[in-house]
Amino acid sequence: MMTKPFGKNGDVSELVSSLGWLEEDGSSQDGEESPDMMGHHGLNAGIHSCTDLGSEDIDEEEEEDDEEEIGLNGENAPKRRGPKKKKMTKARQERFRARRMKANARERSRMHGLNDALESLRRVMPCYSKTQKLSKIETLRLAHNYIWALSEVLESGQSTESHGFVEMLCKGLSQPTSNLVAGCLQLGPSSMILNKLEDKCGGPVLGGVGAQGGHPLSYPSPGLPSPPYGSLEASHLLHMKGFKGSAYDNPSPNECSSGTPPYDGPLTPPLSISGNFALKQEHSPHESERNYTTHPGHHAHYLSSHHYATSTPGGLTGGPQGHPLFQASRYELPLDVAFDPFTPSHLVSSQMGSI
DNA sequence: TAGGCCATCTGGTCCT
DNA sequence: AGGACCAGATGGCCTA
Numbered sequence: 001m002m003t004k005p006f007g008k009n010g011d012v013s014e015l016v017s018s019l020g021w022l023e024e025d026g027s028s029q030d031g032e033e034s035p036d037m038m039g040h041h042g043l044n045a046g047i048h049s050c051t052d053l054g055s056e057d058i059d060e061e062e063e064e065d066d067e068e069e070i071g072l073n074g075e076n077a078p079k080r081r082g083p084k085k086k087k088m089t090k091a092r093q094e095r096f097r098a099r100r101m102k103a104n105a106r107e108r109s110r111m112h113g114l115n116d117a118l119e120s121l122r123r124v125m126p127c128y129s130k131t132q133k134l135s136k137i138e139t140l141r142l143a144h145n146y147i148w149a150l151s152e153v154l155e156s157g158q159s160t161e162s163h164g165f166v167e168m169l170c171k172g173l174s175q176p177t178s179n180l181v182a183g184c185l186q187l188g189p190s191s192m193i194l195n196k197l198e199d200k201c202g203g204p205v206l207g208g209v210g211a212q213g214g215h216p217l218s219y220p221s222p223g224l225p226s227p228p229y230g231s232l233e234a235s236h237l238l239h240m241k242g243f244k245g246s247a248y249d250n251p252s253p254n255e256c257s258s259g260t261p262p263y264d265g266p267l268t269p270p271l272s273i274s275g276n277f278a279l280k281q282e283h284s285p286h287e288s289e290r291n292y293t294t295h296p297g298h299h300a301h302y303l304s305s306h307h308y309a310t311s312t313p314g315g316l317t318g319g320p321q322g323h324p325l326f327q328a329s330r331y332e333l334p335l336d337v338a339f340d341p342f343t344p345s346h347l348v349s350s351q352m353g354s355i
Numbered sequence: 356t357a358g359g360c361c362a363t364c365t366g367g368t369c370c371t
Numbered sequence: 372a373g374g375a376c377c378a379g380a381t382g383g384c385c386t387a
Contacts, residue, residue: 099373100364100365102373103364103365103366103373103374104363104364104365106374106375107363107364107365107375107376108362108363108364110375110376111362111363112362115361115362135359135360135361136360136361137360
C-alpha cells in the first residue's frame with residue numbers, strides 16, 4: 001500500500017515513537033494498516049490525532065501496562081512525574097488496528113455508496129455514456145444545470161431544443177463536457193452568436209476560440225482546479241444581445257469581462273416543480289441506452305483513450321476548434337453515448353409527480 | 356513531466 | 372461508545 005517515509009510534513013517519527021507506533025529500533029510496526037499512515041497527513045493533524053489517541057486509551061492502559069510494558073529509557077531511567085507516558089502495547093495495537101480497519105471498511109463502503117448514487121445521477125443526466133463517464137464534479141454541475149434548465153423551460157416555455165437550453169446545460173462545465181452535451185444535442189453551428197459576442201467584447205471571445213482551441217464561450221478560470229472550466233454564462237450571451245423574453249432575462253451579476261468565476265455560485269432555478277414537464281415523452285425508458293454511431297472510427301480511438309469527458313480538452317470535435325455547439329456541424333460521439341434532454345424526463349416527471 | 360481525477364486511509368467532529 | 376460524515380493527504384492511473 002502506501003509506503004511513504006515521514007518527514008515531508010515534519011518530524012513525526014518522534015511523536016509516533018513516543019506513542020509506541022514504532023518498535024524500539026524505530027521500524028514501523030506493520031505494513032498495510034500500520035498506524036504510521038498518520039505520518040502522511042499534515043503535521044498538525046498528526047499531532048492532534050496522536051495525542052488524542054493517547055489520552056483515549058489511557059484507561060485501558062492501566063490493565064495492560066503490567067503485561068507488556070517495556071522500559072523505553074532503560075532500567076536506570078528516572079521515574080517520570082505526571083501522567084504516564086502512553087505506550088502502545090501489542091494488545092492496544094491490535095485493537096487499534098481492528099478499529100481502524102473497521103472504520104476504513106465503513107468509509108470505503110460509504111464512498112462506494114456515494115459513487116453509486118453518483119452513477120445513478122449520471123444515468124439520468126441528459127448525456128450518459130458508460131465509457132465516457134463524466135467526472136464527479138462535472139456530473140454535479142451538469143445535474144445542477146439540468147434542473148435549472150428544466151425549471152426555466154417550465155417557467156418560460158422555452159424550447160428544450162433551443163440553443164439556450166444547451167447553453168444552460170453547459171454553463172460552468174468544462175469544455176469537453178460542454179462539447180459532449182452540445183454534441184449530444186446535435187445542434188448546428190451558431191456563429192451568429194459567437195460573432196456578436198466577439199463584437200461586444202471587442203475581440204475573440206475571452207481567449208477561448210481559435211488559438212487555444214477553447215470553448216468559444218469559455219474564459220480563464222483561475223479559481224478552479226480543473227481545466228478550462230467556465231463557459232460564459234448563457235445569460236450573458238443572450239442577455240446582452242437583447243434576447244428579451246428568453247429564459248435568460250434574469251439579471252446576472254457578471255458581465256462580459258475577464259476574471260469572472262466560471263461557476264458563479266447559486267444559480268437558483270425558479271422552483272417550478274409542481275407540475276409535470278411538458279416535454280417529449282415518446283422515448284422509451286431504454287432509449288437512454290441507445291447508441292450514437294456517427295463516426296465509429298473516431299469513436300474507437302476516442303473511447304480507448306479517454307475515460308472521462310473532462311480529460312478531453314479537445315472535446316468530441318476531436319480538435320482544437322472549440323465548441324461544436326457553435327463551430328461544428330457534426331459531432332463525433334462515443335458509441336454508447338446517450339443523450340437527449342427528454343429521456344430523463346420520464347423519470348423526472350414521475351418523480352415530480354410524487355412531490 | 357505536469358495536471359486532472361480517483362480511491363483510499365486517516366483523524367476530527369458531531370450525532371445517536 | 373460507535374457510527375456517519377467530513378476534509379486533508381497520499382499515491383496510482385491516465386492523458387496531453
